[in-house]
Amino acid sequence: MAKKTSVPHNEMSFLDHLEELRWHLIRSVLAVVIIGIVAFVFSGFIFDVIIFGPSRMNFPTYEFFCKAATYINIESDFCKDKLPFTIQSRMMSGQFSADIWTAIWVGIIVGFPYVLWELWKFISPGLHPNERKHSRGFILIASILFFMGVLFGYYVVAPLSINFLGTYQVSEIVLNEFDLDSYIGTVRSAVLACGILFELPIIIYFLTKVGLVTPEIMKKYRKIALVIVLILSAVITPPDVASQVIVAIPVLILYQVSIFISKRVLKSEAKREAKKAKKNVKPS
Template sequence: MFLLKKVFQLRDKANPELEKPFLDHLEDLRLMITRVVLTLLVSMLVCFSFQDQLMAIIRKPVDEVMHIHESKMLPKDVESLNWDQARKVEHAMIGLEPATAQHLLNQFDEKTRKLVDAVRLLRASAVLPVEKRADFLQQAKADQPMAELVTTLLTNGAKPDIDAKGNLQMMSVLNPTEPFMLSMKLAFFAGIVIAFPLLLLFTLQFILPGLHSHEKKVLWPALVIGFGLFLMGVCFAYFGVLPRALTFFFEWGLSMGVSNDWRIGEYVTFATQFTLLFGLSFELPVVVMVMVKLGLLTYESMSRTRAYAILAIVVAAAIITPTPDAFTLCLMALPMILLYEICIWLAWYDARKLRRQEEVEERERMERLLNEPQEE
């Protein structure tokens, strides 16, 4: 309640001519929340129909990390694409009659057929103790190159499994409802991204009510800039920072001897929250300029406390970024510091424009006073 009162006081301070009682402020808040909820519901329903595409997008960074690691497990003479094809062929042969399976295998070249045999032996050898694998390969009539290939794959930890769609099986769910809830979660986060301009508009309309006509003209370009900054932060996190963070955690787990069998639900939560936090952090200019508009910040106060603001940005970046390395921290902190510097100059420009406007109004007032007829 105390926080609401402070927000309502700021609204009245920004628009002294349109001061409202407490209940009217609550009605405006209810209207804003209703608009936000309805907008999110519509955008969520739209995104839900594209759940397969959304899953492919959100899985792309972790798939690349896993595939890079998988390619490191293969011998130098085995290419990653050939190995993936061999696993898909071997997966397709499961459950087929021997003659049908052999006919399918004959459709591929000799190199692929040998790799398919390697996948079979790898799957069978993986369930045996280490000391029994050599005898198994010998009894399976594997020639020396094949036995060496399978042994190398076992030693490096290569995986023969793929999922029902032919992709490398890397993540799983642990209860029946998790896939559906996962689709809902993806649709929700994607809905926030595509509906962000409207969400920002409703928020600004609540915080800054009673805008003048010339201020409303500036509002739409500001929304475009705000949405652009949000998308810039999301894309920067998705393409630049998230793959580095996943690689760090994956390699850290390997260094500790831990199997990186990540759950898809926990990964999606991590990836979506991580990218959204980056997107929201890039909204720093919007937040700062709103505070300047409300009179909470000025150019003088921002320039005077620049060092403290930079320290706060670095601390916030250290909390948001999940990895402890300095490079990832800089990827988060430097853009925010640059955006804050831009905010300082925007505040200076806004103060100068306001000062000039006041000078013009004062000059016009003095001219009117001088031109008024004097009483005799």
């Protein structure tokens, strides 16, 4: 019986590539669904402890800012006993729908490293051996950056947004009674936006590899980047300067790290080209 030979990645037809991509996507979706089912089973813990955590004044972020305010002898909204708002569901299927969608989003966030791995398995056979070698650790670093962003969004951006918007009133006559979807959307957008923002060094790495970005370009447009970062900070945070600055600082640090990464990539490329040129020079 003849052995089945594997077709090299670069010799596969367009339909073969699509078929391979389909299976990578199926496995990714399956992983998200499995994690989502587990999240749905433990929805009580996810809602009571994690999602509704920033709505209580014993949340670690509020306690930290309260202690800081007490230390410098100033009054602070972070030292209140309770946030002046309630969360309600005004639709018949509101809580069930929120439970399902939250489980799906938990599956996407927790399953991010696996989804990234499946994507990498599809892309990596098309890379040169040297490119694969220099891209080792990509999944680990990208996952660490993503989860750092998620934690930053959850412990910094989300509580600042909830505290500001939850205590803001145009008049004492108007009560803050937030819809469940609105509250969850605030937490979700803060967490995901920061998770994506923290992937900046990885994005710059690949843009430098394909020649679209250089350290010189990044330095030249640093001021424009600062404005963009402040705009993004304003979008994902409440409209107060302190919150925007708190979010902008780590992003600007990541921007500086990205410049360093871009330099290293170009230096590595130059060394590789020099070695290749040396090999191609025939001795006379």
